[in-house]
Amino acid sequence: MKRGFEIVSKYENKELTVPYRTTNHAAGYDFESAVDMVIPSIWKLNFLKILWAVKHEKKINQESLxxxxxxxxPFLIPTGIKAYMQPSEVLIIANRSSNPLKRGLTIPNGIGVIDADYYNNSGNEGEIFVQILNFGIDDITISKGDRIAQGxxxxxxxxxxxxxxxxxTRNGGFGSSGK
Structure with a gap:
């Protein structure tokens, strides 16, 4: 086995689809959401007072910050998927090109990097999550099975x-290599 995808054990009987290419020449494998969830618009969250203070050069206390x-x-959208690959390979998770334009969704870190040793790690079995921010005006409902990123x-x-x-040696799941 050189590289590919598997469903993590907690989603084994949840009728998930492993990532797939949608055209013959697509480089990316489409990842789907494993759950239904709502991604709230950042404009509805309680940070606008801070932005106003920053713009008007007002002092901001640490509690407000x-x-x-x-x-x-960002919100983490679970995919229920793990990826295996060769030690000298990486899986890059990128936003779908339609997400910012059509839904106002962006991946705040630009790309996700899934290392080969993330597979079957002790922290979360190697489940891949997609970080998403909704900079649109409206909340966005993500349904189970919606394509959310590409790998x-x-x-x-x-x-x-x-x-x-x-x-x-990796010891843990999401974000564990930076500890």
């Missing part, structure tokens, strides 16, 4: 100076 940060963060397998290269001395 903390409240604004708590609501202005592209790619090889990567190592720098000449990379001796692996700072690399550790």
């Amino acid at each position: 903390a409240k604004a940060r708590a609501v202005l963060k 592209i397998f790619m090889p990567y290269l190592l720098a000449d100076q990379d001796d692996g001395s700072k690399a550790k």
Whole structure:
């Protein structure tokens, strides 16, 4: 097995579809949402007072900043999917081109990087989540089975100076390599 997709165990009997290409020459495999969920518009969240204060160069207390940060963060859409690949490969999760234009949805970190050692990790079995922000005016309902992102397998290269001395074994799920 070189590379591919599997359904994580907690979604085994939930009738999910593994990612697929929609045209013969598509580079990306479409990922679907594993659940129904609502992604609220950022404009409805409680951070507009902070933006007003920033624009008008007013002092902002730490409590208000903390409240604004708590609501202005991406939502994680579960896919119920994990990906296996060769050690020298990465799965890039990218936004679907229609999401910003048609639905006001964006991936705030630009792309997601799924490393080969994320597969079957101890934290979440390697389930892939898609980070989404809704910068549109209206809340967006994501239904189970809606295509939300695309994944592209790619090889990567190592720098000449990379001796692996700072690399550790992954211990955990989403965001665990940055700890």
